[in-house]
Amino acid sequence: MINLKVELGDNSYPIFIGEKIFDKLSETLSLYDFSKKIVLVTDSDIYKIYGDLIERGFAGFVELLDIIVVPSGEKSKSFAGVDQIISRMLELQCDRNVAVIAFGGGVVGDLAGFAAAIYKRGVNYIQVPTTLLAQVDSSVGGKTGINHALGKNLIGSFHQPKLVWSDLDFLNSLPEKEIRSGLGEIIKYGVIWDEKLFSFLEENINSVFELDMDSIAYLVKRSCEIKAEVVAQDEREFGLRMILNFGHTIGHGIEAEMGYKILSHGEAVLVGMLAESKIALEMELLSQIEFERIANLISIFNLKKKLKINPDSVLEFMQSDKKALEGKLRFALPTQIGKVEVFDNVSNDQVRRSINYVIKH
Numbered sequence: 001m002i003n004l005k006v007e008l009g010d011n012s013y014p015i016f017i018g019e020k021i022f023d024k025l026s027e028t029l030s031l032y033d034f035s036k037k038i039v040l041v042t043d044s045d046i047y048k049i050y051g052d053l054i055e056r057g058f059a060g061f062v063e064l065l066d067i068i069v070v071p072s073g074e075k076s077k078s079f080a081g082v083d084q085i086i087s088r089m090l091e092l093q094c095d096r097n098v099a100v101i102a103f104g105g106g107v108v109g110d111l112a113g114f115a116a117a118i119y120k121r122g123v124n125y126i127q128v129p130t131t132l133l134a135q136v137d138s139s140v141g142g143k144t145g146i147n148h149a150l151g152k153n154l155i156g157s158f159h160q161p162k163l164v165w166s167d168l169d170f171l172n173s174l175p176e177k178e179i180r181s182g183l184g185e186i187i188k189y190g191v192i193w194d195e196k197l198f199s200f201l202e203e204n205i206n207s208v209f210e211l212d213m214d215s216i217a218y219l220v221k222r223s224c225e226i227k228a229e230v231v232a233q234d235e236r237e238f239g240l241r242m243i244l245n246f247g248h249t250i251g252h253g254i255e256a257e258m259g260y261k262i263l264s265h266g267e268a269v270l271v272g273m274l275a276e277s278k279i280a281l282e283m284e285l286l287s288q289i290e291f292e293r294i295a296n297l298i299s300i301f302n303l304k305k306k307l308k309i310n311p312d313s314v315l316e317f318m319q320s321d322k323k324a325l326e327g328k329l330r331f332a333l334p335t336q337i338g339k340v341e342v343f344d345n346v347s348n349d350q351v352r353r354s355i356n357y358v359i360k361h
């Protein structure tokens with residue numbers, strides 16, 4: 001089992017990564033000072049597949065395991081979802097030592113993490129990520145939250161988990177689209193931080209698509225190490241953490257313009273990374289050769305045929321995005337593979353040109 005650490009002083013926590021490790025979680029939890037009441041939050045699709053495994057995994061270790069099942073999908077990241085969890089915890093008279101387990105993808109992680117952040121001013125929670133995106137990104141770093149009618153992730157809190165327990169075996173039941181989504185974020189880590197990770201993906205992308213577990217273990221480990229390092233340096237996104245937004249400034253605009261349909265989050269980020277790399281090329285920050293390496297890797301995902309977007313409305317959505325700073329858009333742009341810098345001097349025309357480019361290429 002791989003064991004990493006997110007260094008955040010008193011809020012430091014371990015990340016465990018391995019194959020078929022879920023049945024060892026309850027034993028590890030018994031080493032912590034948690035009450036014997038466990039509240040586990042999951043979604044309806046995951047519960048269908050893993051309900052029995054969850055029950056078996058805790059048998060004999062806890063006095064009470066209460067499983068809260070929310071509907072699968074982004075809509076559960078809502079006040080109603082938080083109400084469902086918190087009301088149940090109050091009914092169960094959970095005290096402040098309760099452990100909330102988020103068993104699922106980023107939706108369950110963000111929702112259950114937020115409920116844990118505000119229940120009785122904050123209780124323990126544990127991330128058990130079951131999607132590739134959650135294993136490489138959303139389960140680490142302590143951003144929790146829900147959506148509002150006016151936008152995604154507008155309500156939330158920084159609340160770090162007590163541990164992250166990543167069982168790679170869960171990925172075997174994940175639809176291919178969700179694997180591609182997680183890969184979008186992994187490619188992002190390569191471009192912003194680690195050229196070696198990027199060349200590993202160039203050389204091994206086929207075995208990664210086939211879920212070769214040695215490759216996947218390396219990718220999850222390396223991605224978590226990078227995210228942990230960035231978060232340790234800048235937990236609340238005052239500076240360095242903004243580099244994790246590479247591909248997201250335009251990616252979020254594309255997701256919003258497409259109504260969060262057809263493209264998954266990671267796929268929108270892939271398109272966003274291509275567009276933002278094109279801006280970096282135009283601004284002469286990035287060389288032609290490095291741009292082509294990024295473009296070639298992203299082209300394997302064949303996303304052009306799914307892209308039905310109007311550059312002007314993508315730009316409008318981007319401007320209303322919460323990351324817009326006093327009307328100016330911020331971009332993390334690659335200066336070489338493995339390095340990005342943050343810029344706020346990109347013109348609307350450059351953004352439009354880059355979106356037109358990705359529509360055609």
Ligand SMILES: NC(=O)c1ccc[n+]([C@@H]2O[C@H](COP(=O)([O-])OP(=O)(O)OC[C@H]3O[C@@H](n4cnc5c(N)ncnc54)[C@H](O)[C@@H]3O)[C@@H](O)[C@H]2O)c1
Pocket residue numbers: 043044045046049072073074077104105106107108110130131132133134137138139140141142143144153170171173174175178181265
């Ligand atoms: N907190 C953060 O730092 C952070 C970072 C990135 C993304 N996010 C959030 O994460 C969410 C997206 O997360 P996601 O991509 O994991 O989506 P998700 O949680 O909706 O999961 C995707 C789908 O896969 C299903 N699923 C999950 N695990 C499965 C498994 N092992 N086998 C079969 N099906 C499974 C789910 O039921 C769902 O239908 C967004 O809401 C986004 O805002 C948060």
Ligand SMILES: [Zn+2]
Pocket residue numbers: 185248265269
């Ligand atoms: Zn993302």
